[in-house]
Amino acid sequence: MISVERLVKRFGAFKALDDVSLTVPEGKLMALLGPSGSGKTTLLRCLAGLDHADSGDIRLDGVDAAALRAKDRRVGFVFQHYALFRHMTVADNVGFGLKVRKGKDRPPAHEIAERVGRLLELVQLAGLAGRYPSQLSGGQRQRVALARALAVEPRLLLLDEPFGALDAQVRKDLRRWLRRLHDDMGLTSVFVTHDQEEALELADEVVVMNKGRIEQIGSPAEIYDHPASPFVFQFLGNANRLDCLVRQGVGAFGGWSFAARGVPDGPGVAFVRPHDVEVGPADGAAMAATLRHAIVLGPTVRLELSLPDQTPFEAELGREAFSRLDVSPGHAVGLTPRRVAAFPTQG
């Protein structure tokens, strides 16, 4: 088990990590999700021992990591741009972590070769052992980097934006493959991403970070269904933001009211996702709106609407529902939000 407690890291006046605590459970795949500058990569580098926190503790299986140098942590790290040794073949890259061991920890040459062979098979690159990194595609380099990190049998595998530099199709395939590999090998892994879809699809636990702080930790479903803050809600997908007024657990926006349990009286913000709103005829619905544009996106239609006070509002519905509705730009429609998330206004 890996635990991080009250980690603080400053770069000059900038606080990259601001009192961060979390636990990576054994055998789980954890995502650090956040925009750039949120501190997620710094946290990953602190875990690897490549950066050092100003204060706070990291414990690797109960051992204080501060006592271990990067080279003794037995942590696998996959760099965003792979950082393969350019002058070494694929096989030499993968075997590097074993070859640099000293004394009796260093396996004999034939055993290293055998393990390298097994790893290359595992990452489906058995035929490319003699190639140089520059002769490989992005996806192949990624897998070499992974094999190299796994060669040292790490207690923790860290991946920095593992799919960031790949094109969309390769990224999807690799994602599924990595998930399977993680489960098959019983790894404990942490990866950094700014792509919420990637985090929600791949991870057992998602840590949402913002400005060096943890906003929320939870399973993908928890995070998505019960976001703890306006930031999390907005970061996990498109959302319409409505400034509202809350009184005794009921929020009001225009003439429409909704449940806002647990939100103190006063100004608040309400979020509605585009697909969580029903669009119907203008009469009798909760909110009146005017259709500005309708954009067909494959099986769905995105409606760009404006509310009576000119606030823009976005809704998404199926092609069929849209043709049943039978409206064109300039027409009035009625909106009925199915789910609303309300938060007190901050600051």
Place this chain on the structure above:
Amino acid sequence: MARRIATGDPTPVRWLLITVALGFLAVFLVLPLVAVLAEAFAKGVGAWWVALSGEDSRAAIRLTLIVAAIAVPLNVAFGLCASWAVAKYDFPGKSLLVSLIDLPFSVSPVISGLVWVLLFGAQGLLGPWLQAHDLKVVFAIPGIVLATVFVTFPFVARELIPLMEEQGRDEEEAAIVLGAGGLRTFWSVTLPNVKWGLLYGVLLCNARAMGEFGAVSVVSGHIRGLTNTMPLHVEILYNEYDFVGAFAVASLLALLAVVTLAAKTGLEWWHRDEIAASRRH
């Protein structure tokens, strides 16, 4: 007729440009080289060999080799340290260091020699102390080495800094996380990645170390058989109207330049795949 392309100039213009370039090369590079060789062998190979095997010539060649053998390794070490520091760390005064490395290029060689005289000469800052301890720096080998090191120290660093900066520190970090120590990382990751740049740097540094005239001339004292390097020896012989002798030694220096160029081109050609691979990556 050649295929017409948008940037193609009319044929006469093209020929004019090529002629000018080649003519310039012939007049300023090939002609002097041929002249040096022609003069050196003007009285036959025998006279050339006698001129080279004279005691003073041999002493000059030996001294040049010694100076290069000290200055080049020193500047390799300095170049590696400086480029490593500049490329892999952030520290205050970094840009100052980078500009200072260029100083020997921008300062007159006379100054490069004179600073050592001012420091270590009899009237210099440390002169009396050196004299009291019977140590000779100026007008002796240490002075020549110092002047040569000063003049040649940018070569290796200038080759390596852009290379290392471009490569960043990712690979070193990867090696460290995989369990390699600092020395191991340097030997098996950093050094192989910069070896071609390092080699060019060494070749250029060596060529300059052997060929330096100005700075060395100031500190040498021109003592025959003792503090004369090859370039200085050429001048002395020439001033004594010993043209065969002067050009014989000069032909060796010219040969050095040709060999350096050939070695550089040969290495580039021989390892072109590897060089292309490490740039593309």
